[in-house]
């Protein structure tokens with residue numbers, strides 16, 4: 102397919118990897134923020150193409166993985182009400198809450214439906230005036246404009262039976278929190294190309310300046326990622342810290358203004374809890390007061406839910422790039438995509454699931470060794 | 475979740491008060507909202523995420539990047555094979 106296959110050319114990938122190797126003289130730790138990029142890296146074995154000096158660690162950019170347990174529990178509680186239709190992106194159904202997941206709630210009779218496009222949830226509300234339709238609106242900046250459009254359409258049409266359970270996260274505050282952490286090892290970032298397609302690049306200039314860390318906006322194909330890595334390595338080796346855009350075919354400096362406009366109309370920035378990581382100030386979105394009539398958190402009282410993560414899941418360290426999924430003692434043993442203990446094992450963009458799908462065999466020696474533990 | 479894929483605009487449609495398009499992704503054709511990329515024309519490539527076009531693929535830039543990169547690949551192909559350690 103045009104603009105996909107070209108960027109999967111193995112010959113170019115090898116040439117880029119050779120170029121990276123020719124430039125590297127010392128170890129560097131780089132982080133790709135987005136789970137979609139993690140998936141490409143694992144699927145195409147990009148980390149294996151790289152010289153030993155370049156270590157890739159995987160960031161928190163999987164919205165399914167960082168949606169708080171409390172939100173999942175709330176969605177399950179709401180879905181279980183007879184008058185409710187809960188609509189969600191498909192990835193969310195198997196994410197474990199503290200006791201169950203939406204998939205099990207559905208199996209037990211809850212009306213849980215999957216939407217590909219958030220405005221499908223608005224259509225469901227129009228077609229079911231006697232039911233309350235709740236859309237589980239999760240995502241990063243990439244998804245926020247589409248989710249905002251669903252709220253905007255519902256308000257325009259005066260729908261009284263539609264609301265959103267919002268759990269939105271923003272990338273730049275997460276990078277800021279990672280860089281400010283005393284455990285941080287990351288020396289350069291690949292910024293998420295589709296988030297920047299919407300938001301543009303300006304927010305990342307401030308991070309480059311404040312932390313003197315190079316950031317390259319990168320795409321999602323193997324060649325994109327290798328080119329972004331090459332750009333980071335060249336900057337690091339030259340002692341530079343600049344913002345560069347590798348993904349020019351989709352990302353402009355100002356981003357998508359109509360999309361930013363609808364986001365700002367519907368949402369405002371708020372403190373947000375990230376699953377596994379904890380609260381990060383001003384790192385999420387909530388509905389504005391003018392959309393209070395569409396805010397499931399205000400309409401439905403499900404009480405305060407406070408729950409703890411399963412103790413053995415080290416997803417907090419995985420999502421911050423401090424540990425690899427294979428460092429988790431239950432990885433591929435008690436935690437598998439069929440039976441995930443933590444969210445990063447659910448979504449194909451979660452680091453644990455990406456390692457499970459593409460790297461399980463590489464660690465089978467470890468599994469064998471563990472049998473004798 | 476943040477994946478967006480490039481597709482080719484086959485036809486522009488007016489749906490409700492909005493603009494939408496029939497967009498082709500490989501063998502699949504879907505309806506896509508053009509609310510955020512109103513300038514898209516038939517024949518353009520758009521990046522699509524959860525049913526919404528979020529950018530017009532800059533064709534000149536995409537072709538230029540690819541050309542630069544494939545020359546790099548060509549160059550590599552003309553060199554003797556790398557030592558297999």
Ligand code: SF4
Pocket residue numbers: 413414415416419426429430431432433436437441442443444445446453
């Ligand atoms: S492998 Fe499972 S238990 Fe371990 S960190 Fe990943 S999701 Fe959590």
